[in-house]
Amino acid sequence: MSKRILVVDDSPTVRQQVSVALCQAGFAVVEAVDGLDALGKFDATIAMVVCDVNMPRMNGIEMLEKLKADGKGSTTPIVMLTTEGQPALIDRAKKAGAKGWIVKPFKPDQLIAAVKKLTS
Template identity: 50%
Template sequence: MAKTILIVDDSASLRQVVSIALRGAGYAVMEACDGVDALAKLNGTKIHLIICDVNMPRMDGITFVKEMKQLPAYKFTPVIMLTTESQEEKKRAGQAAGAKAWVVKPFQPAQMLMAVSKLILP
């Protein structure tokens, strides 16, 4: 059975690029347009990994990760932050919230898939 990855980004075109790369590598993909939308989709469905933007309307990525980690079913779900942010303080905030990896946009799909394959649980 394919592993499911949730992509959380307010850019539809970016979600599409990431989705195509992931589906091409054999993953199942769910999409959310921001943190609020993503939390609504965390309804007990098994999600193996989350790829999340930092800067989004309604709820930013770091707040989303903190909220998600409060949910028992998703407490150990690995998160990759995919963002234009490269400042150390943002990275530290992301790690403190529970993000496992930080990929800076623009990114190479191969680079992202490498991070995914390292973090996705069997």
């Protein structure tokens, strides 16, 4: 059975591009349009989360902190995929429990390699 990856991004084009790359690599993708939507779709079957930072309603860092605080996603690897690159923001994500940071535009091969590594 394919591992399920939760892809969180308000941009439909980014969601589609990440989904296409991951599906081609054999993963199953669940999409969420923002942090709040992602909290509703997160469950124990999710093997990993790929999440944008700047989004409407709830941003990616808030979602990360909430998931880790609730204990629901305490063991699920979460990688941020964003155009942001400030070191302070990266540190905050790291402290909140993120497993990685990728600055857009992403390279599909490298994203797939990272997802494979973190879900193996």
